[in-house]
Amino acid sequence: MMTQVSRRRFLNTASTLASASSMGFLTSRSVARSKSPNERPSVAVIGCGGQGTGDGRRATNYGDIVAVCDVDTSHSAYAKAAYNRRMSASGRGVKIDVYDDYRAVIDRKDIDAVICGTVDHWHVKISAEALKSGKDVYCEKPLTLTIDEGKIITKVAEETGRILQVGTQQRSDERFLQAVAIAHSGRLGKLKKLTVGLNHNPFSKPVPVVAPPKTLNWDRWKGPTEDVPYRFLKNGKDGQKLVVTLGDGSIDASNCHKEFRWWLQYSGGKMTDWGAHHVDIAQWIINQCGPGQGPVSVEPVMVQAMVPFDERGNPTLDDQYNAPHRFTVHVRFPDDVLMEITSEGRNGILIEGTRGRIFVNRGTIEGKPIEDLGTNPLPGDWLEGIYGGPVVEHVNNFFDCIASRKKPASDVWTHVASINTCHLSNIAIRLNRQIQWNAKNQRIENDAIASSMMKRDFRKGYEIEI
Ligand SMILES: NC(=O)c1ccc[n+]([C@@H]2O[C@H](COP(=O)([O-])OP(=O)(O)OC[C@H]3O[C@@H](n4cnc5c(N)ncnc54)[C@H](O)[C@@H]3O)[C@@H](O)[C@H]2O)c1
Structure with a gap:
């Protein structure tokens, strides 16, 4: 023992x-x-x-x-x-x-x-x-x-x-793994376009400053970010519908628990919330998720922000959700592949090649190449090639790796390559201009303001020491 x-x-x-x-x-x-x-x-x-x-x-x-x-x-x-x-x-x-x-x-x-x-x-x-x-x-x-x-x-x-x-x-989900395997098998032909649907960001009316709950250490919650007051309003108070969402709108508005993701101080809105999943799979599909890989340019083609941004990309109001409500960006990768990341349409990934197209999300995988699997299945070892063995639940994969010391299903290198695409997209949206990315050297070319947005100051006492 x-x-x-x-x-x-x-x-x-x-x-x-x-x-x-x-x-x-x-x-x-x-x-x-x-x-x-x-x-x-x-x-x-x-x-x-x-x-x-x-x-x-x-x-x-x-x-x-x-x-x-x-x-x-x-x-x-x-x-x-x-x-x-x-x-x-x-x-x-x-x-x-x-x-x-x-x-x-x-x-x-x-x-x-x-x-x-x-x-x-x-x-x-x-x-x-x-x-x-x-x-x-x-x-x-x-x-x-x-x-x-x-x-x-x-x-x-x-x-x-x-x-x-x-x-x-999603990296431990057989449906998404199947999409990767089909794309890599060549059955879709040369990949031309991936449309990544993330849904709209909710927007809010001004959220008032109130005292934080007694159970919450608000200062520590803010940690490395700016020292700002706590905001909260019970949704529906005085008949107001404060937060506009795609759901039933029954959530409370705040700049803290759960709702932090709609404030760019703390998160990246749907771009990083859902992009972390779907852009990651999309970049895996086009083999652009290794160190030094990634897009060439990111161009905003549609932005609807309820809180306008200044010329440095900062939100001009501080009391309401500021992740842009609607957006479409065109991300160009090597080999003439276009990734459209958008708040419009279905949540999921549409993968289009010269010979076929498939759509995948958490509920479905569909398209003619999927129907064809009935008569023309993938080779028996396709999961081994993609996942390294039988698929296990994602937390289970972590514990397997603790014991085996193998690389986990979602490692830092692949994740950083794809979440950087989301961060670049948010920078392009906030500045409303195209930016050029040098993936090999991890830098934005010829744009001092966009480059400055690659990092943030940490509040004193919360710096990261490496
Ligand atoms: N994998 C997924 O599908 C998935 C789904 C939902 C959320 N998430 C992610 O999980 C994270 C949390 O999301 P959530 O919806 O649970 O939000 P949440 O607000 O419900 O939970 C965050 C918790 O972290 C606590 N916290 C904040 N700072 C802390 C600190 N310094 N030390 C200890 N605790 C601290 C908060 O008090 C809160 O309890 C987010 O990053 C989100 O993107 C992932």
């Missing part, structure tokens, strides 16, 4: 071996997955909102949650109770410690892995510090808030050799 210390040493040794491989890529296949209940990794969940709590629930199948951390104590209390129930029900009750400062988790030597389900603007700082402290990390998408953060986290992942899995679970 392994103690916690010896289990940790085992994981560290495996990691050191893997990090010695070229360029920091994880290639070792020699370490078998641990099966003993006593060898389950100890896991902390940092950021226990909707998604982080769900990731943690899935993680209880493969590891023991020993710590939860959230800047809102009501969220950490909820997550702790949920994990306690789940782990006790399966006879694996363990003590779960609660924190409101992630640094206490980073400092714990007995924790093997971190699930980071915080808001986007905290992802890189927390993930980088966790990796540097020797932990493996499953971080929610989008991993980065800026192009510069992509450079930082890639460097840390390569230097530490730890496992870093991004929460883009």
Whole structure:
């Protein structure tokens, strides 16, 4: 029976071996997955909102949650109770410690892995510090808030050799994998155009300043971002429909929980929220998701922003959702491939080649080449070629990689290549002009203002040290 210390040493040794491989890529296949209940990794969940709590629930199948951390104590209390129930029900009750400062988790030597389900603007700082402290990390998408953060986290992942899995679970979804396999098989001919539908961003009326909830450490929630007041309004108050969404509009408006994604200070709107998934798959399809790969240019062809931007791309109002409501950008890749990323039409990816087209999203995969699979199936080993073996649930893949030290399904290199396309698209939209991207050297050409938008200042005390 392994103690916690010896289990940790085992994981560290495996990691050191893997990090010695070229360029920091994880290639070792020699370490078998641990099966003993006593060898389950100890896991902390940092950021226990909707998604982080769900990731943690899935993680209880493969590891023991020993710590939860959230800047809102009501969220950490909820997550702790949920994990306690789940782990006790399966006879694996363990003590779960609660924190409101992630640094206490980073400092714990007995924790093997971190699930980071915080808001986007905290992802890189927390993930980088966790990796540097020797932990493996499953971080929610989008991993980065800026192009510069992509450079930082890639460097840390390569230097530490730890496992870093991004929460883009479409990479562990057989339907999307099938789309990649069909495109790569040549059945669509030469690929010409991919249309990536992400849906509209919601817009809001002004959201008033109010006192933050007592359970929330608002200053720490803001972390590296600007010091601004908390805003909230119950939707429907005084008969108002405050937030216009594609759904039933029954959500509250705020610049915090869940709604942060519609504020460019904290996220990138649908462009990064859904683009992290669909642009990622689209770039995989055209083999443009490796280090140094990516678009050549990004051109906004339609923008409808309810909050106008100034000449430096900054929103001109500070009290309402500012991710542009509607947008279409044309992203040009090498080999004359056009990717249209748009808020219009169906959510999903339409892939068009000279010999055929298919459409894929979370509910369907369709088109003549799919119908043809009945009489002309893909080779029996197609999944092996794309995924490396039978598809497992995405969090499961992370835990498999903790044991095997293999590269996870959503690694840092592929994710950064595709999320950079989303960041570039947002920069082009905010400036309303075409930008040229040098993927090899990771820079925007001949545009000082656009180049300056590749990074953001961190609030004093929240810098990322690498
Ligand atoms: N993979 C997917 O399909 C998917 C789906 C939904 C959300 N997400 C991603 O998950 C992340 C969270 O989204 P959500 O909808 O759960 O948002 P949320 O607002 O419900 O949850 C975020 C949580 O992080 C906490 N937090 C913020 N800063 C923190 C810090 N420094 N330390 C600890 N906790 C902190 C917040 O208090 C909150 O509880 C986002 O990055 C989002 O893009 C991914």
